[in-house]
Every structure is written in C-alpha cells, then in structure tokens.
Amino acid sequence: MKQIITIERMGYGAEAVGRLENGKTAFVEGGAPGDVALIDVFEEKPSFARARIARLVEPSTLRVEPLCPHAALCGGCPWAHLSYAAQLDAKRANVVAALARTARLDEKRADELVRPCLPSKRQWGYRNKLELSATFDGRGALHLGFHREGTHDVVAVDSCPAASSPIARAPKALRGALRFAQGSQDLGIYRVGVRGSVRTRAVEIALWTRPRAFPRGHVAKTLKSALKATSIVRVMADPGKARKIKGLETLDGRGCWEERLGEARYLTSAPSFFQVNTAQAEKLVARVVEGLGGRMGENGPEGLNGLLVADLYAGGGTFSIPLAQAGADVLAVESAGSSVRDLRRNADLNAVDVEVIGGDAARELPELGGLDAIVVDPPRAGLADGVAESIAAAAPARAIYVSCNPATWARDVARFEREGYRLVSAQPVDLFPQTHHVETVGVFERL
Numbered sequence: 001m002k003q004i005i006t007i008e009r010m011g012y013g014a015e016a017v018g019r020l021e022n023g024k025t026a027f028v029e030g031g032a033p034g035d036v037a038l039i040d041v042f043e044e045k046p047s048f049a050r051a052r053i054a055r056l057v058e059p060s061t062l063r064v065e066p067l068c069p070h071a072a073l074c075g076g077c078p079w080a081h082l083s084y085a086a087q088l089d090a091k092r093a094n095v096v097a098a099l100a101r102t103a104r105l106d107e108k109r110a111d112e113l114v115r116p117c118l119p120s121k122r123q124w125g126y127r128n129k130l131e132l133s134a135t136f137d138g139r140g141a142l143h144l145g146f147h148r149e150g151t152h153d154v155v156a157v158d159s160c161p162a163a164s165s166p167i168a169r170a171p172k173a174l175r176g177a178l179r180f181a182q183g184s185q186d187l188g189i190y191r192v193g194v195r196g197s198v199r200t201r202a203v204e205i206a207l208w209t210r211p212r213a214f215p216r217g218h219v220a221k222t223l224k225s226a227l228k229a230t231s232i233v234r235v236m237a238d239p240g241k242a243r244k245i246k247g248l249e250t251l252d253g254r255g256c257w258e259e260r261l262g263e264a265r266y267l268t269s270a271p272s273f274f275q276v277n278t279a280q281a282e283k284l285v286a287r288v289v290e291g292l293g294g295r296m297g298e299n300g301p302e303g304l305n306g307l308l309v310a311d312l313y314a315g316g317g318t319f320s321i322p323l324a325q326a327g328a329d330v331l332a333v334e335s336a337g338s339s340v341r342d343l344r345r346n347a348d349l350n351a352v353d354v355e356v357i358g359g360d361a362a363r364e365l366p367e368l369g370g371l372d373a374i375v376v377d378p379p380r381a382g383l384a385d386g387v388a389e390s391i392a393a394a395a396p397a398r399a400i401y402v403s404c405n406p407a408t409w410a411r412d413v414a415r416f417e418r419e420g421y422r423l424v425s426a427q428p429v430d431l432f433p434q435t436h437h438v439e440t441v442g443v444f445e446r447l
Contacts, residue, residue: 014078034060166196382408392419
C-alpha cells in the first residue's frame with residue numbers, strides 16, 4: 001500500500017513518525033520531520049504501521065547529506081540524514097514525551113524539567129570503541145564488519161567516520177590481518193572489539209572467541225603489524241546474548257585499555273563497560289557531581305566533603321572516582337567481576353578511597369546504612385523491581401539517576417515520585433550523535 005504523508009517528528013528509535021490517511025501512526029524508515037513523502041507500507045498492525053520512503057515529494061529542510069557513505073547500509077548511524085540541531089531537538093523532545101506518557105507527568109511540568117540537550121563537540125569521530133562481527137562464508141573466508149541491526153547481515157566497511165582517529169581505519173586493517181592469521185582454519189573468532197583513546201593514545205584489540213586451542217603468538221604478531229595496539233587480549237566466551245566469560249588472556253601488551261576523564265585515569269578490561277564518547281562522558285560526570293552540590297572544574301571536582309554517597313551499578317568507577325576526588329565518602333556497588341576488579345584498580349590508580357562492594361544492587365542496598373545521596377546508572381532495562389523502594393527506605397536526601405533509555409527511566413521516575421521523591425531537573429546529554437540514543441541525568445530530592 002502506498003500513500004503520501006507528512007512526517008511529523010522523530011520517534012525514539014531509528015524511524016520517523018507520521019500518520020496514514022486513516023489516522024494510524026506510521027513509523028517510517030529514513031524519514032525526517034517536515035518530509036512530504038510517498039511511502040510504501042510493508043507492515044500493518046491494529047495500532048500502527050511500518051513503512052519505507054518510495055519517493056520524497058518535498059524533502060524536509062532539516063535534511064543533510066550523511067557524511068558516511070555506509071549510513072544507509074550498516075544501520076549504525078540511522079539519524080545521519082538529520083541536521084545536528086534537529087537531532088538535539090528530537091532527543092530532548094523524546095525525553096519530554098517519555099515523562100508525559102510513561103511517568104504520567106503533566107506536559108507543562110515535563111517540558112519545564114527537561115533542559116536543552118548538551119551537544120557533542122564531535123558529531124563524527126567521537127567513538128572510542130568499535131564492535132565488529134566476524135562471520136565465515138561457504139569457502140571459509142572471514143568477513144569482518146558491522147552487524148546490521150535486526151538482521152544477521154554483516155556489512156563490511158573499510159573505515160568508520162563515527163570512530164575516533166586511532167581506530168577509524170581499524171575495520172580494514174583487522175579484516176586483512178585476521179584473514180592472514182587464520183589461513184584456512186577457523187580460529188573461533190566471532191567478535192572483535194577495538195578501543196582507541198585520543199587522549200592517551202592507547203589502542204586495544206579484543207578478540208572474542210570460543211574456548212578452544214588458539215595460536216596466540218602468531219595472531220598477536222599479525223595484529224600488531226596491522227594496527228599499532230598497546231594491548232591485544234583474547235576473551236573466551238560462547239556466542240550469544242548471555243556471554244558468560246570463561247577466560248581472559250593477554251596476547252600482547254598491557255592487557256587493558258587506558259582513558260582519561262577530567263583529572264581521573266581509568267584502566268578498563270575488555271569485557272568491562274566504558275562510555276563510548278569520552279568528551280561527553282566528562283560532561284555527564286560533571287552533571288552528576290553538580291547535581292550533588294559539587295563542582296568539576298579545571299583543577300578537579302570539589303565540594304562534597306563528608307557526603308556519604310552510594311554509587312550503584314558503578315562499573316569501573318566512572319562516577320565513583322570523581323565523586324571521591326570531590327571529597328565524598330563513596331560506597332560503590334557492582335556485580336560484574338571484571339568491572340569490580342577494574343574499579344578497585346582505578347581507585348588505587350587515582351589514589352582515592354572507594355569502598356568497593358561486589359554484589360547485586362538490589363541485594364546490597366539495604367545493608368549500606370544511612371546515606372546522604374545515591375547515584376544509579378543501571379543497564380537499559382532500568383532499575384530492577386524493588387530497587388526504587390529500597391532507595392526510598394535508605395532515605396537519602398538526593399538521588400541522581402543516569403539513564404540511556406528514556407522509556408525505562410520515565411517508568412522509574414514514576415516509581416521514585418510514588419516513594420516520596422520529586423524530580424527537580426532532567427539533563428539530556430548527547431553521547432551518541434547520528435543515532436536516536438541519549439543519556440539523561442535526572443536529579444531527585446526527597447520531599
């Protein structure tokens with residue numbers, strides 16, 4: 001079915017949103033607000049439809065030519081056809097909409113709470129990490145590239161304009177090196193992660209492989225000749241979403257990746273999480289410190305002396321280290337083993353005192369005692385059932401909730417407000433230019 005519609009806005013996802021002639025919401029791939037387009041509906045449900053653009057009748061003034069020639073193929077930058085100002089406006093609008101629709105906040109209050117989205121200094125060339133999928137064809141030849149979202153297709157590219165300069169050309173270099181290293185045998189490699197820092201010049205290659213015999217020396221030598229890596233590691237795990245790490249070994253170099261945020265240094269293991277946009281992560285940290293009444297300036301953060309703060313889902317210490325540098329007494333809770341080890345190492349590296357608690361946030365929180373403040377940065381699924389209630393029982397005067405998913409964040413905003421906390425500000429931060437993703441820093445005060 002084809003018809004001409006006007007695109008109204010961007011949704012929280014890759015698609016734009018318009019309405020069919022019958023009033024049904026249509027999610028349109030590759031659309032931009034203001035487009036008048038002939039669309040081809042390829043899926044229709046009772047309450048919505050999905051469509052592609054067959055022809056642009058009148059292109060939106062918000063459209064730009066994507067910098068990346070692969071933008072329409074690999075799916076990694078689905079908003080690359082939008083001007084950056086339009087991307088920022090859409091991200092803020094999505095946070096406001098989540099508060100109104102999911103948290104059931106009054107629309108006027110939601111609009112007043114959400115600040116303008118903090119822009120990224122780099123709109124391209126910002127990613128400090130690339131994740132490449134490895135597959136093999138019927139002849140045993142290795143294909144290395146980006147796994148297109150929603151498909152099993154691997155799109156091979158030579159370089160990535162979204163990646164920072166140390167790793168932008170890594171896809172081509174690693175593809176050639178691994179093809180040579182494996183020869184006619186399958187080495188069990190199914191994923192390759194590469195991290196690069198503009199600030200420290202550290203580059204790490206992480207090979208994710210099935211647990212099996214592996215020619216360590218040969219592979220390390222080949223990779224080192226292809227890409228100037230300061231660390232080459234092998235992560236042994238079976239493929240799949242629930243990747244249980246069965247081993248980690250250093251093939252060459254330091255065995256971890258180094259980055260710097262403000263005055264803090266971080267060493268990160270290959271399985272551990274670290275924000276992909278370093279400069280914007282620095283702004284994110286600054287907003288958290290400021291939300292607790294401190295300040296992160298040129299000479300380091302300050303002003304939280306004596307404040308007892310729990311950092312839940314602490315990772316490798318992205319927030320714990322600057323909070324401790326600011327003078328807070330920090331209790332950091334993290335469940336992932338590799339991140340717990342990174343966190344302890346990073347506290348020592350930065351000469352700060354952080355009490356690291358290895359365990360589940362929901363289970364450990366009731367044991368932490370009287371807290372002045374809490375910082376939470378959970379996975380995309382948001383807080384587990386009961387965590388918001390446990391936070392309320394701990395009765396901190398202030399809570400900071402950092403989220404990469406407006407929908408689950410807004411759901412938890414409603415939980416917090418039912419438990420006696422009030423959202424006083426929401427700051428969107430753009431860590432992911434050219435995509436729909438946005439980080440939000442929500443500040444709550446206890447009534």
